[in-house]
Amino acid sequence: MGRKELLAEVEELATAVYALLVLTFQLDKAKRQDLVSIFRSLDVATTMQLRVSRETISKNLRTLSKLVGCKLDRTDLARTYQDLFGGGFRFTHIPKWRLDAAYFDRFGEIWPGWENLPAHALIPFDPSGAYLGPGERQYYLPEAALFEDMCFAYNNSLAQKDRAGRPPYDKKIVKAHSFFMRAALLSAFYFVEAYLNGVAFDFVLKSRNPLGQEALDRLLEWDSKKKRQRWVKLRDKALQYPKIILGQKDPPLHEANCSELATLIERGREVRDAIVHQSPKPDFETRRPEKVRGMMQISQELVTEVVDASIGFVRKVNALLAVHGEDLSWLCDRETTGLFPDKVFD
Secondary structure, eight states: OOOHHHHHHHHHHHHHHHHHHHHOOOOOOOHHHHHHHHHGGGGOOHHHHHHHHHHHHHHHHHHHHHHHOHHHOHHHHHHHHHHHHHTTTTOOOOOEHHHIIIIIIIITTTTTTTSSSOOEEEEETTTSSSSOOOTTTOBBOHHHHHHHHHHHHHHHHHHHHHHHHHOOHHHHHHHHHHHHHHHHHHHOOOOOHHHHHHHHHHHHOOOOOOOOOOHHHHHTEETTTTTTTTOOHHHHHHHHHHHHHHHHHHSSOTTTTTTHHHHIIIHHHHHHHHTOOOOOOOOOHHHHHHHHHHHHHHOOOHHOOOOOHEEEHHHHHHHHGGGGGGOTTOOOOOTTSSSGGGGGOO
Protein backbone atom coordinates (compact mmCIF):
# COMPACT_ATOMS: atom_id res chain seq x y z
CA MET A 1 0.00 0.00 0.00
CA GLY A 2 1.40 3.37 -1.05
CA ARG A 3 1.54 6.40 1.22
CA LYS A 4 -1.40 8.06 -0.52
CA GLU A 5 -3.67 5.08 0.08
CA LEU A 6 -2.40 4.71 3.65
CA LEU A 7 -3.08 8.38 4.34
CA ALA A 8 -6.63 8.06 3.02
CA GLU A 9 -7.24 5.00 5.20
CA VAL A 10 -6.01 6.74 8.36
CA GLU A 11 -8.15 9.81 7.60
CA GLU A 12 -11.18 7.58 7.16
CA LEU A 13 -10.44 5.71 10.39
CA ALA A 14 -10.01 8.94 12.34
CA THR A 15 -13.26 10.32 10.93
CA ALA A 16 -15.04 7.07 11.83
CA VAL A 17 -13.76 7.27 15.41
CA TYR A 18 -14.84 10.91 15.64
CA ALA A 19 -18.34 9.97 14.44
CA LEU A 20 -18.61 7.06 16.88
CA LEU A 21 -17.41 9.16 19.81
CA VAL A 22 -20.11 11.72 19.02
CA LEU A 23 -22.81 9.08 18.58
CA THR A 24 -21.92 7.43 21.89
CA PHE A 25 -21.63 10.70 23.86
CA GLN A 26 -17.94 10.14 24.60
CA LEU A 27 -16.36 13.06 22.75
CA ASP A 28 -14.86 15.29 25.44
CA LYS A 29 -12.48 18.21 25.01
CA ALA A 30 -9.34 16.07 25.34
CA LYS A 31 -10.47 13.49 22.77
CA ARG A 32 -11.52 16.26 20.39
CA GLN A 33 -8.10 17.90 20.66
CA ASP A 34 -6.36 14.55 20.12
CA LEU A 35 -8.31 13.92 16.93
CA VAL A 36 -7.74 17.44 15.67
CA SER A 37 -4.01 16.96 16.28
CA ILE A 38 -4.09 13.70 14.34
CA PHE A 39 -5.79 15.30 11.35
CA ARG A 40 -3.36 18.21 11.37
CA SER A 41 -0.30 15.96 11.51
CA LEU A 42 -1.30 13.53 8.76
CA ASP A 43 0.10 15.51 5.84
CA VAL A 44 3.59 15.62 7.35
CA ALA A 45 3.55 12.15 8.94
CA THR A 46 5.98 9.53 7.69
CA THR A 47 4.78 6.21 6.35
CA MET A 48 5.83 4.53 9.59
CA GLN A 49 3.94 7.09 11.67
CA LEU A 50 0.85 6.57 9.53
CA ARG A 51 1.05 2.82 10.09
CA VAL A 52 1.30 3.30 13.85
CA SER A 53 -1.66 5.70 13.76
CA ARG A 54 -3.65 3.21 11.71
CA GLU A 55 -3.14 0.45 14.26
CA THR A 56 -3.92 2.68 17.24
CA ILE A 57 -7.04 4.22 15.70
CA SER A 58 -8.25 0.85 14.39
CA LYS A 59 -8.01 -0.61 17.90
CA ASN A 60 -9.99 2.29 19.37
CA LEU A 61 -12.62 1.92 16.66
CA ARG A 62 -13.03 -1.80 17.33
CA THR A 63 -13.40 -1.19 21.06
CA LEU A 64 -16.03 1.51 20.58
CA SER A 65 -17.91 -0.50 17.96
CA LYS A 66 -18.03 -3.60 20.14
CA LEU A 67 -19.39 -1.67 23.12
CA VAL A 68 -22.59 -0.63 21.35
CA GLY A 69 -22.77 -3.29 18.67
CA CYS A 70 -22.15 -0.82 15.87
CA LYS A 71 -23.60 -2.01 12.55
CA LEU A 72 -21.52 0.37 10.43
CA ASP A 73 -18.02 -0.25 9.15
CA ARG A 74 -15.42 2.50 9.06
CA THR A 75 -16.41 3.68 5.59
CA ASP A 76 -20.06 3.91 6.56
CA LEU A 77 -19.17 5.73 9.78
CA ALA A 78 -17.02 8.24 7.93
CA ARG A 79 -19.82 8.82 5.43
CA THR A 80 -22.31 9.13 8.29
CA TYR A 81 -20.14 11.83 9.83
CA GLN A 82 -20.26 13.81 6.61
CA ASP A 83 -24.00 13.24 6.13
CA LEU A 84 -25.05 14.02 9.69
CA PHE A 85 -22.65 16.69 10.74
CA GLY A 86 -21.65 18.18 7.41
CA GLY A 87 -18.02 17.40 8.09
CA GLY A 88 -18.12 20.08 10.78
CA PHE A 89 -19.98 20.90 13.96
CA ARG A 90 -23.65 20.77 12.98
CA PHE A 91 -26.09 19.85 15.74
CA THR A 92 -28.46 17.11 14.60
CA HIS A 93 -31.20 14.75 15.80
CA ILE A 94 -31.65 11.06 14.95
CA PRO A 95 -34.84 9.11 15.80
CA LYS A 96 -34.39 6.30 18.31
CA TRP A 97 -35.89 3.77 15.93
CA ARG A 98 -33.34 4.75 13.29
CA LEU A 99 -30.44 4.31 15.71
CA ASP A 100 -31.72 0.82 16.59
CA ALA A 101 -32.46 -0.21 13.02
CA ALA A 102 -29.42 1.09 11.19
CA TYR A 103 -26.69 2.03 13.67
CA PHE A 104 -26.44 -0.03 16.85
CA ASP A 105 -27.51 -3.36 18.33
CA ARG A 106 -26.73 -2.50 21.96
CA PHE A 107 -27.19 1.22 22.46
CA GLY A 108 -28.68 0.44 25.85
CA GLU A 109 -25.17 -0.35 27.05
CA ILE A 110 -24.49 3.38 27.27
CA TRP A 111 -28.06 4.57 27.97
CA PRO A 112 -29.84 2.87 30.91
CA GLY A 113 -33.55 2.55 30.19
CA TRP A 114 -33.00 2.97 26.45
CA GLU A 115 -35.59 0.31 25.64
CA ASN A 116 -38.27 2.30 27.48
CA LEU A 117 -37.93 5.43 25.36
CA PRO A 118 -40.58 5.94 22.65
CA ALA A 119 -39.32 4.70 19.29
CA HIS A 120 -40.06 8.09 17.72
CA ALA A 121 -38.02 10.00 20.32
CA LEU A 122 -35.40 12.23 18.71
CA ILE A 123 -31.87 11.93 20.10
CA PRO A 124 -29.68 15.05 19.81
CA PHE A 125 -26.00 14.80 18.94
CA ASP A 126 -23.55 17.65 19.30
CA PRO A 127 -20.12 17.24 17.65
CA SER A 128 -19.07 20.70 18.81
CA GLY A 129 -19.70 20.22 22.51
CA ALA A 130 -21.30 23.66 22.64
CA TYR A 131 -24.77 22.38 23.60
CA LEU A 132 -24.25 19.01 25.24
CA GLY A 133 -21.43 18.10 27.59
CA PRO A 134 -19.58 14.75 27.48
CA GLY A 135 -21.91 11.97 28.57
CA GLU A 136 -24.96 14.24 28.56
CA ARG A 137 -27.96 12.37 27.14
CA GLN A 138 -31.21 14.00 26.18
CA TYR A 139 -34.20 13.15 24.05
CA TYR A 140 -36.80 15.26 22.34
CA LEU A 141 -40.49 14.42 21.93
CA PRO A 142 -42.53 16.57 19.51
CA GLU A 143 -45.68 16.05 21.59
CA ALA A 144 -43.89 17.21 24.74
CA ALA A 145 -42.60 20.30 22.93
CA LEU A 146 -46.11 21.13 21.74
CA PHE A 147 -47.41 20.57 25.28
CA GLU A 148 -44.85 23.13 26.46
CA ASP A 149 -46.07 25.53 23.75
CA MET A 150 -49.60 25.11 25.03
CA CYS A 151 -48.57 25.72 28.63
CA PHE A 152 -46.49 28.77 27.75
CA ALA A 153 -49.29 30.30 25.70
CA TYR A 154 -51.91 29.49 28.34
CA ASN A 155 -49.89 31.00 31.20
CA ASN A 156 -49.39 34.17 29.20
CA SER A 157 -53.06 34.37 28.23
CA LEU A 158 -54.07 34.10 31.86
CA ALA A 159 -51.51 36.70 32.88
CA GLN A 160 -53.04 39.16 30.39
CA LYS A 161 -56.69 38.35 31.09
CA ASP A 162 -57.57 40.80 33.89
CA ARG A 163 -55.64 43.72 32.48
CA ALA A 164 -57.10 43.17 28.98
CA GLY A 165 -60.67 43.21 30.30
CA ARG A 166 -60.77 46.47 32.20
CA PRO A 167 -60.38 50.13 31.21
CA PRO A 168 -58.35 52.00 30.31
CA TYR A 169 -57.88 49.54 27.48
CA ASP A 170 -54.38 49.02 26.15
CA LYS A 171 -54.53 47.70 22.60
CA LYS A 172 -51.24 45.89 22.94
CA ILE A 173 -52.42 43.99 26.00
CA VAL A 174 -55.81 43.19 24.46
CA LYS A 175 -54.15 41.88 21.31
CA ALA A 176 -51.56 39.95 23.31
CA HIS A 177 -54.34 38.30 25.30
CA SER A 178 -56.18 37.30 22.12
CA PHE A 179 -52.97 36.00 20.56
CA PHE A 180 -52.04 33.83 23.54
CA MET A 181 -55.59 32.44 23.77
CA ARG A 182 -55.49 31.42 20.12
CA ALA A 183 -51.99 29.98 20.49
CA ALA A 184 -52.96 27.95 23.57
CA LEU A 185 -56.10 26.53 21.95
CA LEU A 186 -54.33 25.61 18.72
CA SER A 187 -51.38 24.10 20.58
CA ALA A 188 -53.77 21.88 22.54
CA PHE A 189 -54.91 20.28 19.30
CA TYR A 190 -51.36 20.06 17.97
CA PHE A 191 -50.24 18.36 21.19
CA VAL A 192 -53.05 15.78 21.13
CA GLU A 193 -52.50 14.92 17.48
CA ALA A 194 -48.73 14.63 17.93
CA TYR A 195 -49.30 12.20 20.80
CA LEU A 196 -51.72 10.06 18.76
CA ASN A 197 -49.38 10.05 15.77
CA GLY A 198 -46.46 9.06 17.98
CA VAL A 199 -48.11 6.05 19.63
CA ALA A 200 -49.52 4.94 16.26
CA PHE A 201 -46.10 5.07 14.59
CA ASP A 202 -44.39 3.28 17.47
CA PHE A 203 -47.04 0.57 17.44
CA VAL A 204 -46.46 -0.07 13.74
CA LEU A 205 -42.71 -0.37 14.37
CA LYS A 206 -43.03 -2.68 17.37
CA SER A 207 -46.05 -4.78 16.43
CA ARG A 208 -45.26 -8.46 16.18
CA ASN A 209 -48.65 -9.37 14.81
CA PRO A 210 -49.32 -8.62 11.15
CA LEU A 211 -51.64 -5.67 10.68
CA GLY A 212 -54.22 -5.57 7.92
CA GLN A 213 -53.41 -3.15 5.13
CA GLU A 214 -56.40 -0.94 5.96
CA ALA A 215 -55.31 -0.59 9.59
CA LEU A 216 -51.69 -0.03 8.60
CA ASP A 217 -52.67 2.66 6.10
CA ARG A 218 -54.82 4.41 8.67
CA LEU A 219 -52.09 4.43 11.33
CA LEU A 220 -49.53 5.76 8.86
CA GLU A 221 -51.94 8.07 7.00
CA TRP A 222 -51.10 6.35 3.75
CA ASP A 223 -53.01 5.16 0.69
CA SER A 224 -51.23 1.96 -0.34
CA LYS A 225 -53.28 1.62 -3.52
CA LYS A 226 -52.54 5.09 -4.84
CA LYS A 227 -49.09 5.26 -3.20
CA ARG A 228 -49.67 8.65 -1.63
CA GLN A 229 -50.41 10.38 1.65
CA ARG A 230 -53.98 10.19 2.90
CA TRP A 231 -54.61 12.40 5.88
CA VAL A 232 -56.77 11.19 8.76
CA LYS A 233 -58.91 13.67 10.70
CA LEU A 234 -58.21 14.19 14.38
CA ARG A 235 -61.55 12.74 15.48
CA ASP A 236 -60.92 9.59 13.43
CA LYS A 237 -57.48 9.23 15.01
CA ALA A 238 -58.94 9.67 18.48
CA LEU A 239 -61.54 6.97 17.81
CA GLN A 240 -59.68 4.55 15.58
CA TYR A 241 -56.06 4.53 16.75
CA PRO A 242 -56.78 3.15 20.25
CA LYS A 243 -59.22 0.66 18.73
CA ILE A 244 -56.65 -0.62 16.22
CA ILE A 245 -53.77 -0.73 18.71
CA LEU A 246 -55.85 -2.62 21.30
CA GLY A 247 -57.38 -4.90 18.67
CA GLN A 248 -60.93 -4.05 19.70
CA LYS A 249 -64.08 -4.10 17.61
CA ASP A 250 -65.29 -0.66 18.67
CA PRO A 251 -63.52 2.53 19.72
CA PRO A 252 -62.90 2.38 23.50
CA LEU A 253 -63.24 6.16 23.79
CA HIS A 254 -65.78 8.38 22.09
CA GLU A 255 -67.68 11.57 22.78
CA ALA A 256 -70.43 9.76 24.74
CA ASN A 257 -68.09 8.18 27.32
CA CYS A 258 -65.20 10.65 27.31
CA SER A 259 -66.06 14.22 28.25
CA GLU A 260 -62.55 15.39 27.35
CA LEU A 261 -62.92 14.17 23.78
CA ALA A 262 -66.37 15.73 23.58
CA THR A 263 -64.92 19.08 24.66
CA LEU A 264 -62.20 18.88 22.05
CA ILE A 265 -64.39 17.74 19.18
CA GLU A 266 -67.69 19.43 19.92
CA ARG A 267 -66.63 22.74 21.49
CA GLY A 268 -63.00 23.40 20.78
CA ARG A 269 -62.80 22.23 17.19
CA GLU A 270 -65.26 24.83 15.87
CA VAL A 271 -63.03 27.64 17.10
CA ARG A 272 -59.89 25.78 16.06
CA ASP A 273 -61.21 25.30 12.51
CA ALA A 274 -62.33 28.92 12.36
CA ILE A 275 -58.78 30.06 13.17
CA VAL A 276 -56.97 27.60 10.92
CA HIS A 277 -59.36 28.02 7.99
CA GLN A 278 -60.33 31.63 8.57
CA SER A 279 -62.49 33.11 5.81
CA PRO A 280 -64.85 36.12 5.57
CA LYS A 281 -67.24 34.39 3.19
CA PRO A 282 -70.76 33.77 4.54
CA ASP A 283 -72.19 30.32 5.07
CA PHE A 284 -74.53 29.36 2.22
CA GLU A 285 -77.30 28.38 4.64
CA THR A 286 -77.05 30.86 7.52
CA ARG A 287 -75.79 33.74 5.35
CA ARG A 288 -73.45 34.67 8.17
CA PRO A 289 -69.63 34.66 8.16
CA GLU A 290 -69.40 31.58 10.38
CA LYS A 291 -65.60 31.38 10.32
CA VAL A 292 -65.29 34.95 11.50
CA ARG A 293 -67.95 34.38 14.16
CA GLY A 294 -66.24 31.18 15.31
CA MET A 295 -62.89 32.90 15.70
CA MET A 296 -64.43 35.76 17.65
CA GLN A 297 -66.09 33.32 20.06
CA ILE A 298 -62.83 32.40 21.73
CA SER A 299 -62.71 33.12 25.45
CA GLN A 300 -60.44 32.37 28.38
CA GLU A 301 -63.04 29.97 29.73
CA LEU A 302 -63.18 28.00 26.50
CA VAL A 303 -59.42 27.92 26.21
CA THR A 304 -59.17 26.59 29.77
CA GLU A 305 -61.69 23.85 28.98
CA VAL A 306 -59.84 22.80 25.84
CA VAL A 307 -56.40 22.90 27.46
CA ASP A 308 -57.52 20.80 30.43
CA ALA A 309 -59.41 18.42 28.12
CA SER A 310 -56.33 17.83 25.98
CA ILE A 311 -54.36 16.70 29.03
CA GLY A 312 -57.17 14.55 30.36
CA PHE A 313 -57.79 12.89 27.00
CA VAL A 314 -54.14 12.01 26.44
CA ARG A 315 -53.94 10.55 29.94
CA LYS A 316 -57.04 8.41 29.35
CA VAL A 317 -55.75 7.10 26.02
CA ASN A 318 -52.34 6.36 27.47
CA ALA A 319 -53.83 4.45 30.40
CA LEU A 320 -55.90 2.33 28.02
CA LEU A 321 -52.93 1.61 25.77
CA ALA A 322 -50.83 0.40 28.73
CA VAL A 323 -47.61 -1.08 27.28
CA HIS A 324 -48.41 0.53 23.93
CA GLY A 325 -48.49 3.98 25.49
CA GLU A 326 -45.52 6.09 26.55
CA ASP A 327 -43.98 7.56 29.67
CA LEU A 328 -45.94 10.74 30.40
CA SER A 329 -43.85 11.94 33.31
CA TRP A 330 -43.47 15.25 31.45
CA LEU A 331 -47.24 15.83 31.42
CA CYS A 332 -48.68 17.82 34.31
CA ASP A 333 -51.80 19.75 35.31
CA ARG A 334 -52.27 23.39 36.17
CA GLU A 335 -51.60 24.38 39.77
CA THR A 336 -54.06 26.01 42.18
CA THR A 337 -52.92 29.38 40.82
CA GLY A 338 -54.42 28.37 37.48
CA LEU A 339 -50.99 28.40 35.86
CA PHE A 340 -48.78 25.56 34.68
CA PRO A 341 -45.74 25.13 36.93
CA ASP A 342 -42.23 26.20 35.97
CA LYS A 343 -41.07 22.56 35.88
CA VAL A 344 -42.92 22.18 32.58
CA PHE A 345 -40.21 24.26 30.94
CA ASP A 346 -37.17 22.59 32.55
